[in-house]
Amino acid sequence: MVCDRCRVEIDAGEEREIHGRLVCEDCYMDLLSPTRNCDP
Ligand SMILES: [Zn+2]
Structure with a gap:
């Protein structure tokens, strides 16, 4: 899985789902975080 x-x-079982996308835990935390540089 990618x-x-x-x-x-x-790794199997390590994937996270957020906003209908399967991401790694790092990206999951990133997407959960309200502090994002690119937001207007
Ligand atoms: Zn990722």
Whole structure:
């Protein structure tokens, strides 16, 4: 399985789902975080 955001390999059972996307835990935390540089 590959992260939908950063394309890193994710071990089975380590993937996280957020906003309908399967991502790695790092991206999951990133997407959960309200502090994002690119937001207007
Ligand atoms: Zn990722």
